[in-house]
Amino acid sequence: MFKREVQTLDDVIKRLLRQEGLETPLLQKRIVDAWERVAGDVVARYTVEKFIKNQTLFVKITNPALRQNLSMMRSQLVKRLNEAVGSLVITDVRIY
Numbered sequence: 001m002f003k004r005e006v007q008t009l010d011d012v013i014k015r016l017l018r019q020e021g022l023e024t025p026l027l028q029k030r031i032v033d034a035w036e037r038v039a040g041d042v043v044a045r046y047t048v049e050k051f052i053k054n055q056t057l058f059v060k061i062t063n064p065a066l067r068q069n070l071s072m073m074r075s076q077l078v079k080r081l082n083e084a085v086g087s088l089v090i091t092d093v094r095i096y
Contacts, residue, residue: 030085042066048060048061
């Protein structure tokens with residue numbers, strides 16, 4: 001008899017995504033999608049644009065007072081967003 005190496009489907013999919021170079025883009029998409037959950041509904045209403053470049057999430061907020069408040073909470077937002085996807089994806093958030 002021979003032994004088979006049994007792996008979970010989760011492990012197989014993660015390994016395949018990593019091999020094909022799709023793991024990082026998928027995690028970045030999850031971070032962008034998590035913005036509304038992490039920041040809240042009020043912030044989501046004033047959010048116009050979100051994108052990631054060089055491990056930095058750029059978020060355009062139309063309300064100046066809200067933009068200032070969020071700028072002071074940058075480190076907390078980074079921590080919460082990374083926790084939301086379960087991986088270190090971004091290192092900074094830039095509110096503009």
